[in-house]
Amino acid sequence: MNTVRIASLISLGFVIVPCLLYFTGAIGLDVVKWSALAGTIGWFIATPVWMSRRLPVDATEVEI
Template sequence: MKNIAKMISLIAFCLIVVPCSLFFAGAIDLPLVKTLALIGTIIWFASTPLWMSRELQVDSAEVEI
């Protein structure tokens, strides 16, 4: 599951970076760059927490002494 989420995150990151580079090179128009970057950003924010999460520390209210 984590590998799939990492792959989706990488693809989403490419959807953010590649269109910006193509616009800088003059290959695509600005509205297309904005659309692809928005889609890539939404997918990246949805998929990255799935594999980048960390173990939560034990809360002091849950510990019995």
């Protein structure tokens, strides 16, 4: 797994985990807002890097 993919998964965790912790009453709303903001920014920076890669084209699958 790429470093960028790991970074995007961690960023996604910064969005999901605090929301679940807030739902259980473990953390406050301000912590959720800031961590979700940081996770969202990290996600939008890291994810396009690995999702916009070019895939190799197999000549047998191309129809002209």
